[in-house]
Amino acid sequence: MANTALLNWIRSRSAMLLQRTCRGPWSIEDGNQISYTDLKALLEKSQNLFIVDVRTKEEIDKGRIPGSIHVPVDTVETAFALDAAEFQAKYGVAKPPLDAPELVFHCQMGRRGQLATDKAIALGFQSARNYTGGYKEWSEKEGK
Numbered sequence: 001m002a003n004t005a006l007l008n009w010i011r012s013r014s015a016m017l018l019q020r021t022c023r024g025p026w027s028i029e030d031g032n033q034i035s036y037t038d039l040k041a042l043l044e045k046s047q048n049l050f051i052v053d054v055r056t057k058e059e060i061d062k063g064r065i066p067g068s069i070h071v072p073v074d075t076v077e078t079a080f081a082l083d084a085a086e087f088q089a090k091y092g093v094a095k096p097p098l099d100a101p102e103l104v105f106h107c108q109m110g111r112r113g114q115l116a117t118d119k120a121i122a123l124g125f126q127s128a129r130n131y132t133g134g135y136k137e138w139s140e141k142e143g144k
């Protein structure tokens with residue numbers, strides 16, 4: 001009986017570890033993601049949407065989501081900690097307020113976007129979201 005209980009415990013922990021590894025251990029919470037459909041709808045109707053592309057310059061040179069600004073993933077924390085004037089001077093756009101309802105980060109496939117989203121949330125941008133499909137999904141669905 002003890003062996004069965006131990007085996008069940010190992011199986012449950014292994015399944016949990018595998019699930020977490022596939023999903024990524026980097027997510028502060030699961031509710032901070034946005035789908036292609038929701039992002040597309042926001043792009044069409046929202047005046048407040050702020051999209052941050054955290055990919056490398058080389059990746060961005062191959063294409064980007066319209067209206068996005070480039071802030072490499074390793075500079076997100078520094079960038080979003082800047083005061084409003086410094087952010088405007090560096091990126092050419094107004095820094096979103098902490099309560100910005102439509103702040104979306106993305107990368108190529110989701111992992112770096114989630115890292116950036118988590119950094120923004122830690123800085124107080126509680127509504128920050130990650131576009132999990134990333135530019136890969138965007139370009140496939142947009143035919144680019």
